[in-house]
Amino acid sequence: MKLLIEKPGMFTAVQDLGRRGFQMLGVPVAGAMDALALRLGNVLVGNEKDVHGLEPAGLEITVMGPSIRVTEGEGCFAVTGAEAGVTKNGVSLPCWTAHGIAAGDVVAFFPPKTGSRAYFCVSGGIDVPVVMGSRSTYSRGGFGGYRGRALKSGDVLLTGTPEPFQSACEGLTCPPHLRPPRDAASPLRVIAGPQDDYFTPEGLETFYASEYVITNSADRMGYRMEGPTIAHRRGADIISDAISMGSIQIPGHGQPIAMLADRQTTGGYTKIATICGADVARLAQRLPGQKVRFEKITVEEAVTLLRRDEELVSELRRLRASWRLKTNFAGPLRGTLKVCVDGEPHDVEWERLDRI
Amino acid sequence: MGETTEDELFYPRFLHAGESCIVVEFGDDVDPEVNARVQALRAKIEKNPFPGFIDTVPTYRSLAVCFDPLRTGSPAEIKKVLAGMTEKLQAEEKGEEELLIVPTCYEGEFAPDLARVADHTGLSPEEVTRRHAGRDCYCYMLGFVPGYPYLGGMDPSLETPRLKEPRERIPGGSVGIGGKQTGIYTVESPGGWNLIGRTPLRMFDPDRNPAIFLNAGMWVRFVPVGKAEFDRLARESVQPGWKPEVRKRKAERPE
Numbered sequence: 210m211k212l213l214i215e216k217p218g219m220f221t222a223v224q225d226l227g228r229r230g231f232q233m234l235g236v237p238v239a240g241a242m243d244a245l246a247l248r249l250g251n252v253l254v255g256n257e258k259d260v261h262g263l264e265p266a267g268l269e270i271t272v273m274g275p276s277i278r279v280t281e282g283e284g285c286f287a288v289t290g291a292e293a294g295v296t297k298n299g300v301s302l303p304c305w306t307a308h309g310i311a312a313g314d315v316v317a318f319f320p321p322k323t324g325s326r327a328y329f330c331v332s333g334g335i336d337v338p339v340v341m342g343s344r345s346t347y348s349r350g351g352f353g354g355y356r357g358r359a360l361k362s363g364d365v366l367l368t369g370t371p372e373p374f375q376s377a378c379e380g381l382t383c384p385p386h387l388r389p390p391r392d393a394a395s396p397l398r399v400i401a402g403p404q405d406d407y408f409t410p411e412g413l414e415t416f417y418a419s420e421y422v423i424t425n426s427a428d429r430m431g432y433r434m435e436g437p438t439i440a441h442r443r444g445a446d447i448i449s450d451a452i453s454m455g456s457i458q459i460p461g462h463g464q465p466i467a468m469l470a471d472r473q474t475t476g477g478y479t480k481i482a483t484i485c486g487a488d489v490a491r492l493a494q495r496l497p498g499q500k501v502r503f504e505k506i507t508v509e510e511a512v513t514l515l516r517r518d519e520e521l522v523s524e525l526r527r528l529r530a531s532w533r534l535k536t537n538f539a540g541p542l543r544g545t546l547k548v549c550v551d552g553e554p555h556d557v558e559w560e561r562l563d564r565i
Numbered sequence: 566m567g568e569t570t571e572d573e574l575f576y577p578r579f580l581h582a583g584e585s586c587i588v589v590e591f592g593d594d595v596d597p598e599v600n601a602r603v604q605a606l607r608a609k610i611e612k613n614p615f616p617g618f619i620d621t622v623p624t625y626r627s628l629a630v631c632f633d634p635l636r637t638g639s640p641a642e643i644k645k646v647l648a649g650m651t652e653k654l655q656a657e658e659k660g661e662e663e664l665l666i667v668p669t670c671y672e673g674e675f676a677p678d679l680a681r682v683a684d685h686t687g688l689s690p691e692e693v694t695r696r697h698a699g700r701d702c703y704c705y706m707l708g709f710v711p712g713y714p715y716l717g718g719m720d721p722s723l724e725t726p727r728l729k730e731p732r733e734r735i736p737g738g739s740v741g742i743g744g745k746q747t748g749i750y751t752v753e754s755p756g757g758w759n760l761i762g763r764t765p766l767r768m769f770d771p772d773r774n775p776a777i778f779l780n781a782g783m784w785v786r787f788v789p790v791g792k793a794e795f796d797r798l799a800r801e802s803v804q805p806g807w808k809p810e811v812r813k814r815k816a817e818r819p820e
Contacts, residue, residue: 230620232631233607234777235707340771350711350752352771403580403588448595449708449715451622451629453582475624475708483583486634508640511584519635 210282210310210331214364218318219273222346223335223354223366225266231341232474238454239345239353241269242429242470242493243326245389245518246290250330252525253287253307255378259369265334266344268360270327272496274318275360277329283311284332284371285379291324291391291494305383324391324494332378333369349430349471381532387521391494396502399457399482400511404447407479408459412440416481417503421465425497429471431458432492434501438463441479449477455484455492457503467492487514577602577651579644584634585619589647590627595717599626600705604782605654606647615646623781624706625715664701664784666810667749669740670795671697671762678728678759682742685725696720697740697761698787701814702747704779712751712769712777716785719747731757738764740787749785751777762787765799766809778809786812 214221224247227240241247247267251257256265268275274293288295288304295302296317302308304327310316321327337344337355346354355364405413421436445461452458456468458478467484468476469492484492485506492501506514543560578590589606592599603623610621610630617636622629630647637643671679671694683690702716709715719742727743732755735741739750741758750756751768764787769777779785790798801807 229631231776232620232622232629233707233781234711235709235713236711236771236776341776350771400581400583403582403590448593448625449706450624450627451582451586451588453586453629453631455583473709474622475706480582483581483586486583486585508581508584512634512640515584516635 210284210333210368211280212331212366212368213278213280214275214360214362214366215278215315216276216317217360217362217364218270218275220271220359221268221275222348222359223266223337223344224269224346225344226264227345227470228341228343228347228353232451235474236341237347237350237471237474239347239429240343240470241267241328241345243290243328243391243490245490245521246326247328247330248522249305249383249387249389249525250287250289250328251334252522252529253289253305253378253381253383254285254330254332255307255371255529256330256332256334259334261339261342263339263343265330265369266337266354267331267335268329270318270329272325273320274327275329276315276317279310279312279314279316280365281312282368283309284368285309286316286329286331288318289328289330289383289388291321291327293321293324293327294319295327303382305388307378307381309379323393325496326493331368332371336367336369347471378529378533381529383525384528387525387528389490389518389521391491393495393499395491396504397488397492398485398506398511398514399455399488399503400485400508401482401505402480403450403483404479405481407441407443407445407447408481409440409442412442412463413481415439416459416465417505419502421501421503423495423497423499423501427497429469431469431472432467432495434465434467436464439465439481445479446477447479449475450480452476452480453483455486455489456480457482457484469493485511485514487511487518577648579647581640582629584640586629586631587640587643587647588627588629589651592626595625595705597703597717600703600782602654603628606651607782609650609654613650615643622708624708661813662782662784662816663780664786664812664814665779666812667740667764667766667785667787668790668794668798669698669762669764669787670790670792672792675739675763675795676761678741679761682723682725682759682761686723688722693723693761694789696723697742697747698789701784701786704781704783704785706781707777707779710752710754711771712779714748714751714779714785716746716748719745721745723747725759727757728759731755732760735760736763738766738768740764762789763795765790765795766802778811784814 227238351357421434426433740762743758
């Protein structure tokens with residue numbers, strides 16, 4: 210398919226799961242802020258890993274969505290992540306469902322009712338060049354994605370080659386129990402460290418007991434928060450050290466900064482804790498002005514949460530497989546199979562009867 | 566049990582940076598010996614990656630090891646694997662190391678702060694250039710922006726404070742001095758270092774393989790070139806397949 214961006218929205222950019230393996234060179238990972246939402250969206254539209262072994266890329270839509278016109282070809286799309294209002298040719302459509310699109314169709318968005326980042330996933334994935342092992346946009350560095358930047362009006366995107374029988378996914382919905390909870394109320398679960406020993410016991414107590422408000426300085430690089438000051442014991446600066454996804458830095462002013470997808474690879478501020486992998490997306494879906502609390506969990510608990518996320522993807526994949534079998538898909542109605550029984554080759558003719 | 570020094574009691578430390586990353590900390594100092602252990606562990610892991618290994622982030626005194634915890638064993642098991650790898654680290658032979666030749670033009674528009682550095686240090690501009698190019702620097706780590714090297718080992722007589730007013734835009738390839746440090750601005754960025762030269766090498770190019778010529782643990786030698794040579798290299802070095810000069814250097818303690 211060929212997709213024309215008629216309006217770009219606030220900040221719409223191509224993202225996959227990020228640029229892994231180059232952090233040692235100082236190259237930020239980037240990638241979808243809510244990676245699970247992108248992956249579930251890809252399952253809905255029938256995408257599997259591509260020839261490079263990469264998760265197909267989608268569009269990450271921040272708050273105000275784009276208007277996209279299909280100018281060539283046909284396929285299907287799904288919108289996941291934030292509960293964005295989405296329309297096709299002016300008609301409202303549900304999120305978390307695969308919808309067919311063809312040349313002439315226009316997909317447009319309303320700002321989401323909840324959450325801040327929606328994912329537009331399309332059969333075949335958004336096909337932009339793979340740069341250092343990823344299609345993700347790193348806009349500060351000006352590379353990856355579509356010309357290293359967020360989309361502008363007039364940009365034309367191509368999609369990759371979809372899987373055979375992909376249209377079979379039209380109408381497939383991700384059931385509510387498989388949608389990851391992204392509520393704005395529950396605390397973010399964190400693992401202590403790596404520099405929790407730089408804080409006073411009171412400082413640590415303050416961090417875990419207080420409420421912090423997300424400031425307007427919240428983007429793909431990190432979210433600044435404001436609240437009670439967290440006291441250091443051994444100073445706020447360290448010799449520059451690696452920064453993980455979800456690391457919470459506490460500079461000298463004692464206010465937390467959560468480091469996210471476009472974070473720099475190294476930095477010299479103490480990190481009191483790291484938001485667990487399963488909960489980073491829950492912060493990424495929150496907006497400036499919203500409140501945040503932190504809850505300490507163990508590494509083992511964090512791995513269990515990650516495994517649960519993984520099961521959502523597997524479960525939706527199983528659902529897609531069984532759903533296809535039941536559906537009136539555009540596959541062949543009859544054919545011949547070659548089978549071998551006790552060393553004897555046989556041609557078996559088959560015909561499809563159960564057209565539901 | 567044998568005698569242990571205080572350092573051995575505390576280091577290495579294995580710190581969790583989330584469930585997908587363990588930071589192995591070898592010390593609390595910018596120390597070449599400590600960094601050598603960081604590089605040795607990194608080399609060891611890259612040679613024998615465990616299932617689920619993703620990548621490492623070497624820094625001055627620590628190595629962050631990133632992995633997919635759903636493909637590795639339990640966090641405790643990973644810690645054990647890393648501890649095992651770290652145990653015999655000191656015994657490892659350090660062979661030859663690599664030295665990247667960085668041609669640098671210390672003239673005219675490329676060296677707007679050369680006079681300032683000369684003034685501050687009491688040396689002639691020619692002597693500043695000679696001393697800057699006269700000593701190999703050790704790359705402790707890359708970070709901050711893609712490919713940006715944290716270099717150690719500059720001639721101490723060249724130490725010059727940063728500019729009071731940082732420049733908004735410094736062209737990629739600029740070579741500067743900031744306090745005790747020297748470095749190369751790999752991509753265009755703001756900055757407050759004294760610019761004394763520029764390399765024609767495009768230090769970072771995401772469309773090239775390798776995207777970055779430099780790695781932590783390598784050495785850098787600035788080699789003075791004239792404007793004509795700069796222009797020639799600037800044209801040549803963007804040709805596909807072009808490679809910078811990398812020499813072997815006997816492993817030794819950086820100064």
